[in-house]
Amino acid sequence: xxxxxxxxxxxxxxxxxxxxxxxxxxxxxxxxxxxxxxxxxxxxxxxxxxxxxxxxxxxxxxxxxxxxxxxxxxxxxxxxxxxxxxxxxxxxxxxxxxxxxxxxxxxxxxxxxxxxxxxxxxxxxxxxxxxxxxxxxxxxxxxxxxxxxxxxxxxxxxxxxxxxxxxxxxxxxxxxxxxxxxxxxxxxxxxxxxxxxxxxxxxxxxxxxxxxxxxxxxxxxxxxxxxxxxxxxxxxxxxxxxxxxxxxxxxxxxxxxxxxxxxxxxxxxxxxxxxxxxxxxxxxxxxxxxxxxxxxxxxxxxxxxxxxxxxxxxxxxxxxxxxxxxxxxxxxxxxxxxxxxxxxxxxxxxxxxxxxxxxxxxxxxxxxx
Amino acid sequence: xxxxxxxxxxxxxxxxxxxxxxxxxxxxxxxxxxxxxxxxxxxxxxxxxxxxxxxxxxxxxxxxxxxxxxxxxxxxxxxxxxxxxxxxxxxxxxxxxxxxxxxxxxxxxxxxxxxxxxxxxxxxxxxxxxxxxxxxxxxxxxxxxxxxxxxxxxxxxxxxxxxxxxxxxxxxxxxxxxxxxxxxxxxxxxxxxxxxxxxxxxxxxxxxxxxxxxxxxxxxxxxxxxxxxxxxxxxxxxxxxxxxxxxxxxxxxxxxxxxxxxxxxxxxxxxxxxxxxxxxxxxxxxxxxxxxxxxxxxxxxxxxxxxxxxxxxxxxxxxxxxxxxxxxxxxxxxxxxxxxxxxxxxxxxxxxxxxx
Numbered sequence: 001x002x003x004x005x006x007x008x009x010x011x012x013x014x015x016x017x018x019x020x021x022x023x024x025x026x027x028x029x030x031x032x033x034x035x036x037x038x039x040x041x042x043x044x045x046x047x048x049x050x051x052x053x054x055x056x057x058x059x060x061x062x063x064x065x066x067x068x069x070x071x072x073x074x075x076x077x078x079x080x081x082x083x084x085x086x087x088x089x090x091x092x093x094x095x096x097x098x099x100x101x102x103x104x105x106x107x108x109x110x111x112x113x114x115x116x117x118x119x120x121x122x123x124x125x126x127x128x129x130x131x132x133x134x135x136x137x138x139x140x141x142x143x144x145x146x147x148x149x150x151x152x153x154x155x156x157x158x159x160x161x162x163x164x165x166x167x168x169x170x171x172x173x174x175x176x177x178x179x180x181x182x183x184x185x186x187x188x189x190x191x192x193x194x195x196x197x198x199x200x201x202x203x204x205x206x207x208x209x210x211x212x213x214x215x216x217x218x219x220x221x222x223x224x225x226x227x228x229x230x231x232x233x234x235x236x237x238x239x240x241x242x243x244x245x246x247x248x249x250x251x252x253x254x255x256x257x258x259x260x261x262x263x264x265x266x267x268x269x270x271x272x273x274x275x276x277x278x279x280x281x282x283x284x285x286x287x288x289x290x291x292x293x294x295x296x297x298x299x300x301x302x303x304x305x306x307x308x309x310x311x312x313x314x315x316x317x318x319x320x321x322x323x324x325x326x327x328x329x330x331x332x333x334x335x336x337x338x339x340x341x342x343x344x345x346x347x348x349x350x351x352x353x354x355x356x357x358x359x360x361x362x363x364x365x366x367x368x369x
Numbered sequence: 370x371x372x373x374x375x376x377x378x379x380x381x382x383x384x385x386x387x388x389x390x391x392x393x394x395x396x397x398x399x400x401x402x403x404x405x406x407x408x409x410x411x412x413x414x415x416x417x418x419x420x421x422x423x424x425x426x427x428x429x430x431x432x433x434x435x436x437x438x439x440x441x442x443x444x445x446x447x448x449x450x451x452x453x454x455x456x457x458x459x460x461x462x463x464x465x466x467x468x469x470x471x472x473x474x475x476x477x478x479x480x481x482x483x484x485x486x487x488x489x490x491x492x493x494x495x496x497x498x499x500x501x502x503x504x505x506x507x508x509x510x511x512x513x514x515x516x517x518x519x520x521x522x523x524x525x526x527x528x529x530x531x532x533x534x535x536x537x538x539x540x541x542x543x544x545x546x547x548x549x550x551x552x553x554x555x556x557x558x559x560x561x562x563x564x565x566x567x568x569x570x571x572x573x574x575x576x577x578x579x580x581x582x583x584x585x586x587x588x589x590x591x592x593x594x595x596x597x598x599x600x601x602x603x604x605x606x607x608x609x610x611x612x613x614x615x616x617x618x619x620x621x622x623x624x625x626x627x628x629x630x631x632x633x634x635x636x637x638x639x640x641x642x643x644x645x646x647x648x649x650x651x652x653x654x655x656x657x658x659x660x661x662x663x664x665x666x667x668x669x670x671x672x673x674x675x676x677x678x679x680x681x682x683x684x685x686x687x688x689x690x691x692x693x694x695x696x697x698x699x700x701x702x703x704x705x706x707x708x709x710x711x712x713x714x715x716x717x718x719x720x721x722x723x724x725x
Contacts, residue, residue, distance in 0.1 A: 068633070179568065180570075181569075182570045183567060183569045183570055183572050183577070184569065185573075186570075186573070211568075213564075213567075213568055213569055215588075216530075216534060216589075217564055217566045217584070217588070218531050218532070218533060218564060218589060218592075219533040219564050220533070221536075222534075222595070223596075224631065224634055225627050225628065225631040226534075226588070226591050226595050228627050228631065229588075229624050230588050230591065232587070232620070233568060233587050233588050237567035237568055237584055238569060241577060244577050245572075245573055264618075265616060268583075268615040268658060269583075269616070271658045271660055272656075274660075275656060279422045280423060280575060283574055284574060284576060305627075307619060307622040314618070314622075315622075317668045317672070318619065321665070
């Protein structure tokens with residue numbers, strides 16, 4: 001080890017003067033795979049033991065590109081009583097939820113089995129993940145809300161899982177990953193959006209996942225930094241598809257939340273879409289207004305990783321173009337690129353803008369009192 | 370002719386190969402025979418569907434034949450029409466889509482020779498980009514070496530979506546050759562369609578394909594910077610053609626932030642990506658993906674933090690604007706002069722030479 005590791009920082013002091021916040025991207029982890037056992041049939045446990053999970057990438061364990069930190073996590077986020085970062089509710093409360101005054105925390109479990117080659121296994125694991133979120137998380141901390149994790153490559157099964165969770169107060173949204181096997185607006189996924197709209201749940205699209213396609217239109221890059229950066233391009237492609245294929249037009253009450261994909265790209269994407277659509281609208285008669293208007297009315301963005309221009313004030317223009325009411329604060333706890341709520345937004349803004357960004361926008365999207 | 374544009378250097382126009390037959394005289398005998406015997410179709414890419422509105426402005430669309438295939442019309446509409454002093458011809462014939470390296474090399478030679486004889490010899494205001502068989506690096510370098518002595522070739526032309534990201538080391542001999550000859554690398558919108566055009570697969574609509582070009586340019590910039598192309602070739606200029614430019618600031622904010630956190634992985638990237646891009650990368654003006662109001666555009670230009678980045682282009686005959694509104698309204702006069710003339714001359718060393 002050639003890098004000096006700073007001593008793990010003490011838990012931040014409770015900041016009574018700080019605003020209560022919503023954290024719209026928290027990653028709970030399981031201490032070991034056995035935590036899913038209560039909800040997984042013995043045959044699937046046997047299958048996993050024998051053949052492994054098999055994502056649409058080549059490694060038996062670990063991500064496609066080696067990450068920057070073990071488990072892509074903050075070095076101080078490993079629970080003192082063992083287990084992976086994010087696997088101890090007690091330590092999460094002590095390190096993050098309490099000192100940062102998190103009033104509403106949205107759980108986005110990753111690496112659970114979404115997008116597996118075997119869609120039946122994916123369905124079983126997603127179902128177990130949802131039960132696990134209730135049993136281990138939301139029932140133990142009233143500030144937390146779960147995501148309906150769905151095996152999105154099998155839309156019918158996903159829709160059934162959403163319908164099963166509809167009306168359950170623990171669930172705040174449906175969770176998809178951005179790297180799907182086909183563009184998000186493709187008809188194969190429509191039952192998911194229909195079910196989410198009927199359940200009144202927003203659909204969150206979190207960066208990452210393995211869809212099997214190269215992560216750029218020009219093939220596979222070399223580096224993790226390229227993969228990380230390209231999540232913004234993948235989220236743009238997914239959003240373009242949702243709009244142009246007509247998902248948002250057909251389901252005007254459907255709300256989309258882009259999670260950890262960046263947000264500063266949204267205005268330029270909207271302008272490009274509008275220009276292209278004005279020229280080519282004969283191709284998409286199912287769209288009845290400018291593409292950017294669908295973004296403005298049906299899409300929200302979580303803030304982490306916050307773009308950081310120099311000078312930072314440039315970001316104020318960008319936020320004004322997107323709309324202050326469209327941004328949802330998120331930390332990405334416990335990952336290495338965590339945004340600290342005390343430091344992540346050093347910009348002049350009005351009290352109501354800040355209150356919206358840090359809390360009220362999330363409460364509105366998620367129907368949280 | 371709008372007087373404000375007089376003397377402009379148009380860095381992206383598209384003379385078109387009228388059809389595969391036009392190249393037969395420029396193909397070696399073996400390949401000519403292959404084309405005829407096997408009935409090879411015209412290499413017309415789906416990047417610009419023949420009759421799609423974007424492919425040709427209505428008043429520039431010929432009654433028959435491909436837009437941009439007639440020299441007299443190009444003279445009248447693209448050159449006289451804007452008062453341009455020079456224009457760079459980027460021929461979008463589908464050479465890069467071929468799967469055979471040999472066939473691609475043969476067609477690249479034919480397109481370049483056709484360009485020199487049929488266009489450059491006949492119109493002194495035209496310059497051109499060298500089409501290369503990107504499928505094989507050695508052959509691409511050979512083609513650069515073959516064409517570079519003709520000083521009317523001012524750039525090497527690539528498409529934004531090929532087989533692999535353009536920063537990959539396999540392509541570096543191309544950049545070495547380009548740098549050696551003072552030729553920028555021009556990367557134009559378009560795909561070889563050897564990969565799906567989006568990171569999540571094939572879209573349904575052409576609209577999505579065209580919008581996706583901007584995301585492809587973003588990933589290519591990431592690749593060129595992160596692989597260290599500009600560290601190894603500091604004098605190399607890369608010009609993004611028909612890329613749009615309003616996405617650039619947000620992309621650089623993100624890339625530079627991740628570079629701060631992840632530079633241990635790419636230690637050869639020794640400066641902030643935003644600084645590297647502002648020094649080595651240029652973008653053509655059209656399409657201007659911005660709302661029509663002047664204030665927003667000025668804010669975007671401010672976010673770009675340099676007045677050296679944009680190069681004038683009409684993207685003729687593609688339909689990006691109407692009438693003579695090639696320049697967005699309300700740009701400061703000093704910036705207009707840079708976009709029209711100074712920036713192109715600073716980017717393309719060969720434009721300041723006496724080509725005669």
